[in-house]
Amino acid sequence: MDATTKRTVKLLDLTAQYLPIRNEIRRAIDEVCDAQALILGPHVEKFEKHLAEYCGTKHAIGVSSGTDALLCAMMALDVGPGDEVICPSFTFFATAGCIARLGATPVFAEIDPRTFNLDPADLPKRITSKTKAILPVHLFGQVANMEAINEIACKNNLPVIEDAAQAIGARRNGRKACAHGLIGCLSFYPTKNLGAFGDAGGICTNDDKLAEKCRKLRVHGSGHTYYHDYIGGMFRLAAIQAAVLDVKLKYLEGWHEARRRNAVIYNEILAGSNVVTPFIEEGNWSIYNQYVVRVKNRDEVKKKLGEAGVGNGIYYPLGLHMQKCFSQFGGKEGDLPATELACKEVLALPIYPELHEDEVRYAAEMLREAAK
Numbered sequence: 551m552d553a554t555t556k557r558t559v560k561l562l563d564l565t566a567q568y569l570p571i572r573n574e575i576r577r578a579i580d581e582v583c584d585a586q587a588l589i590l591g592p593h594v595e596k597f598e599k600h601l602a603e604y605c606g607t608k609h610a611i612g613v614s615s616g617t618d619a620l621l622c623a624m625m626a627l628d629v630g631p632g633d634e635v636i637c638p639s640f641t642f643f644a645t646a647g648c649i650a651r652l653g654a655t656p657v658f659a660e661i662d663p664r665t666f667n668l669d670p671a672d673l674p675k676r677i678t679s680k681t682k683a684i685l686p687v688h689l690f691g692q693v694a695n696m697e698a699i700n701e702i703a704c705k706n707n708l709p710v711i712e713d714a715a716q717a718i719g720a721r722r723n724g725r726k727a728c729a730h731g732l733i734g735c736l737s738f739y740p741t742k743n744l745g746a747f748g749d750a751g752g753i754c755t756n757d758d759k760l761a762e763k764c765r766k767l768r769v770h771g772s773g774h775t776y777y778h779d780y781i782g783g784m785f786r787l788a789a790i791q792a793a794v795l796d797v798k799l800k801y802l803e804g805w806h807e808a809r810r811r812n813a814v815i816y817n818e819i820l821a822g823s824n825v826v827t828p829f830i831e832e833g834n835w836s837i838y839n840q841y842v843v844r845v846k847n848r849d850e851v852k853k854k855l856g857e858a859g860v861g862n863g864i865y866y867p868l869g870l871h872m873q874k875c876f877s878q879f880g881g882k883e884g885d886l887p888a889t890e891l892a893c894k895e896v897l898a899l900p901i902y903p904e905l906h907e908d909e910v911r912y913a914a915e916m917l918r919e920a921a922k
């Protein structure tokens with residue numbers, strides 16, 4: 551194949567999702583424009599109701615981002631200086647960043663190398679008298695081993711906060727992400743399975759008191775304007791985002807299914823190759839926010855894939871325990887071998903719902919070749 555006929559498969563194409571629902575989205579945005587109720591208000595309330603129904607939780611609270619969802623949830627649980635919160639190191643920065651921003655210490659636990667999710671077997675030894683909460687992440691769209699994590703949490707009387715930023719709608723033993731722990735956090739960043747037209751996030755819980763506190767914390771801790779019960783933040787969801795999200799929520803299950811179909815094609819073509827395909831634990835139904843494989847010679851494979859026109863990404867190249875900004879917590883190379891190995895071997899492939907079957911086949915075949 552010469553340069554002029556070379557094909558390209560993008561890692562993600564948001565336009566392909568937008569075009570078929572363009573009119574519907576624009577009508578929804580127009581409604582907000584005409585109503586001029588721009589922050590919180592009826593559009594946000596309607597979306598929150600649908601979001602809670604979708605996640606199978608009693609409450610859903612719209613907030614300004616996934617990061618702010620985590621921050622607000624931890625503020626609601628009074629996480630602060632002197633506290634420790636246990637989370638994985640192999641995750642997006644926000645997971646631990648929010649812990650540290652509240653003056654608490656992120657205590658990094660090891661991952662199960664098959665699922666990339668927090669390994670419950672590593673959890674008990676991380677618990678101290680200072681532990682305030684456990685914060686598992688449902689990485690790449692697969693729910694962590696919540697039965698085991700909940701059992702350990704329960705024994706130690708600790709709340710579990712789910713970082714479900716990459717896992718809206720993912721199921722484990724019939725229960726959706728955000729409905730396993732005490733409180734769950736969602737991101738609607740545009741690259742997530744349910745993406746807004748800007749930053750947005752959500753908090754889900756069955757706990758009435760926590761929900762009420764989060765609702766106040768997102769408006770500087772006030773229940774009634776100018777009277778403040780808590781020191782909160784400005785975590786409000788914009789009405790335009792809620793209107794867009796409410797339209798998109800109707801299509802979400804179909805998009806999940808399309809991603810799962812793409813994953814099956816990858817799995818078939820990559821079977822028997824040097825590529826380790828995603829391991830989905832028994833009882834799990836992944837939404838494949840990312841399709842992440844492992845390869846030994848990752849950087850070389852990445853280069854070859856790029857040359858073949860196949861978009862790809864590395865999530866994540868460096869564990870949080872080794873980030874410069876967390877050096878005060880004393881993490882160093884060798885602390886978390888499974889995490890550090892994953893950082894060297896992972897590669898994310900295009901998986902978005904609108905990919906054509908021949909594009910997925912092409913990407914899979916190029917990967918299989920590149921890893922030979």
Ligand SMILES: *Cc1c(COP(=O)(O)O)cnc(C)c1O
Pocket residue numbers: 615616617618641642644645687713715716736737738739749750751
């Ligand atoms: C995206 C993401 C977040 C943060 O969400 P934002 O909406 O970008 O602030 C938090 N945790 C994980 C695991 C994420 O992937």
